[in-house]
Amino acid sequence: MEIREFTEDDWVQIWPIVHEVVRAADTYTYDPNLTEEAARGTWVQTPPGRTVVAVEDGRVLGTAKTGPNHGGPGSHIATASFMVDKDLRGKGVGSALCAHVLEWAKEQGFAGMQFNAVAESNVAGIRVYERLGFKIVGTVPGAFEHPTLGRIGLHVMYCDFG
Amino acid sequence: MEIREFTEDDWVQIWPIVHEVVRAADTYTYDPNLTEEAARGTWVQTPPGRTVVAVEDGRVLGTAKTGPNHGGPGSHIATASFMVDKDLRGKGVGSALCAHVLEWAKEQGFAGMQFNAVAESNVAGIRVYERLGFKIVGTVPGAFEHPTLGRIGLHVMYCDFG
Numbered sequence: 001m002e003i004r005e006f007t008e009d010d011w012v013q014i015w016p017i018v019h020e021v022v023r024a025a026d027t028y029t030y031d032p033n034l035t036e037e038a039a040r041g042t043w044v045q046t047p048p049g050r051t052v053v054a055v056e057d058g059r060v061l062g063t064a065k066t067g068p069n070h071g072g073p074g075s076h077i078a079t080a081s082f083m084v085d086k087d088l089r090g091k092g093v094g095s096a097l098c099a100h101v102l103e104w105a106k107e108q109g110f111a112g113m114q115f116n117a118v119a120e121s122n123v124a125g126i127r128v129y130e131r132l133g134f135k136i137v138g139t140v141p142g143a144f145e146h147p148t149l150g151r152i153g154l155h156v157m158y159c160d161f162g
Numbered sequence: 163m164e165i166r167e168f169t170e171d172d173w174v175q176i177w178p179i180v181h182e183v184v185r186a187a188d189t190y191t192y193d194p195n196l197t198e199e200a201a202r203g204t205w206v207q208t209p210p211g212r213t214v215v216a217v218e219d220g221r222v223l224g225t226a227k228t229g230p231n232h233g234g235p236g237s238h239i240a241t242a243s244f245m246v247d248k249d250l251r252g253k254g255v256g257s258a259l260c261a262h263v264l265e266w267a268k269e270q271g272f273a274g275m276q277f278n279a280v281a282e283s284n285v286a287g288i289r290v291y292e293r294l295g296f297k298i299v300g301t302v303p304g305a306f307e308h309p310t311l312g313r314i315g316l317h318v319m320y321c322d323f324g
Contacts, residue, residue, distance in 0.1 A: 028235075029236030072191055077302070077305045114302055137301065139300075143236060158303070
C-alpha cells in the first residue's frame with residue numbers, strides 16, 4: 001500500500017467510498033444526500049490543505065483530507081478526515097492514513113491536530129486516534145443522530161505536536 | 163434596542179463591525195485580511211441559518227448569525243456567532259443577541275447550541291454564555307494565537323435545550 005497525493009484520476013474511485021460513508025450516516029456529519037459535486041468540493045483540498053489516497057495495485061483503498069482547522073489565529077492547528085472502502089476496514093488503512101497526515105502536518109509546521117466531531121460509536125477510529133497520540137478533549141452530549149443508536153455524543157479530539 | 167432579521171441595507175453598517183473584529187484577531191478564528199465579499203458570504207446566512215441585527219434609532223449596534231453546526235446527523239445542534247460595535251461593548255448588546263438566537267434555535271426545534279471556538283481570553287463573552295446556560299465542554303490547549311497573550315486555549319461550549 002502506498003499513500004500519495006490525490007490526482008484528478010482518483011476521484012472516480014473516491015466518490016463511491018465517500019458516497020457509501022455519507023449515506024450510512026453513522027460516522028460523519030455530512031448530509032446523507034450530498035451530491036457528487038458537493039462531495040468533491042468538500043473532499044478535494046487545495047493548499048494549505050491536502051488530499052491523499054491509499055492505493056494498492058491501482059486500487060484506491062481509502063482517502064484522507066487535511067488542512068488548517070480554523071482561519072487566522074486558529075490556523076496553526078490542523079484537522080483531518082478519513083474514509084476507507086467499506087470492504088477493507090479493520091486492515092490498517094485508516095491507521096496508515098492518520099499516521100501519514102500527522103507526519104505531513106508536523107512537517108508543515110502545524111502545532112497540533114484537532115478532530116471536531118468524532119461519533120462516540122466509532123470505537124475503532126477512536127482507538128486508532130488514541131494510539132497515534134490523540135486525547136478526547138470533551139464530548140458534546142447527544143450531538144450525533146446515529147441511525148440505530150439514536151442520539152450519541154460527539155468527541156472533540158486533539159493531538160499536540162509539542 | 164430591537165433585534166430583527168438582517169436586510170440588505172444593513173450590510174453597510176455590519177461590515178465595519180466585522181472588519182474591526184477580524185482585524186483585531188483577538189476573539190475569532192477568521193483570517194484578519196478577510197475581504198468584504200468573503201465576510202458577507204460568511205456572515206449573511208440563508209435558511210436553515212439566520213442573520214440578525216440589534217438596532218437602535220436606525221443604527222446597527224451588533225449582529226449575530228446562527229444555523230446548524232454540522233450537516234446530516236449533526237444538524238439538530240445549532241451554532242452562533244456574535245459581533246458588537248467596538249464602542250458599544252459591555253452594554254448588554256451581545257447578551258441580548260445571544261438570548262435572541264437561543265430563543266430562535268429552540269423555536270426551530272434544535273436540541274442545543276454549540277460554540278466551536280471561544281478564545282479563553284474572552285472572559286466577558288464566556289460570562290454571558292454561562293449565564294445563558296452554556297457550559298465549557300472542553301478546551302483545546304494553545305489553539306488560538308492571541309496577538310498579545312500568545313497561544314491560549316479555545317473552548318468548546320454547549321447549551322442543551324432539553
